[in-house]
Amino acid sequence: AQKITQTQPGMFVQEKEAVTLDCTYDTSDPSYGLFWYKQPSSGEMIFLIYQGSYDQQNATEGRYSLNFQKARKSANLVISASQLGDSAMYFCAMREGNTNAGKSTFGDGTTLTVKP
């Protein structure tokens, strides 16, 4: 079974509106971290936001927030006030504390297009 699932291959959003990118995960490790990365067309991977499995509150970083629902094993990324520069591919990833020796597991990604 896939450890990270992103069900939206592509998403469109109007500039200045908010958008939610979905991510569900699967692990039996009680210690894990969930990450979102942005990959523009130039290729570099940019870290956006982190949520730990023991964190009680949802993470926020500027216009990015993470809607963490532990019981449902979901970690959706919310981008508020979308900008044209937000157009990129977005990856959800997980690192487990006691398995996988520090490796990260990535979802298939969601391509976000912001319309002017």
Place this chain on the structure above:
Amino acid sequence: GAVVSQHPSWVICKSGTSVKIECRSLDFQATTMFWYRQFPKQSLMLMATSNEGSKATYEQGVEKDKFLINHASLTLSTLTVTSAHPEDSSFYICSASDRGQLAYNSPLHFGNGTRLTVT
């Protein structure tokens, strides 16, 4: 902090030649490097994990004789694509971690990637 430099950013080579890609940690000691391959519009696929001073651990299905990884120092790891063929054309990206950055609450620090085109 945690800057990772990858070079070259793009390379075109002829079929049958070898290509070396470098990944350097600029402001920390990278005890572990991860090498990924990515096809257009797809996810990152982990190829191998290298630890400084030891042999790389390859993921299932990755040819170790084809993709040679050397992690001889705490700041440099190299990936050599040997006898490259057009099907090796892809985007290769590395990430580097020190011991603390292997923790589950630490994000990966990536190089900017290398686009390899084999003609």
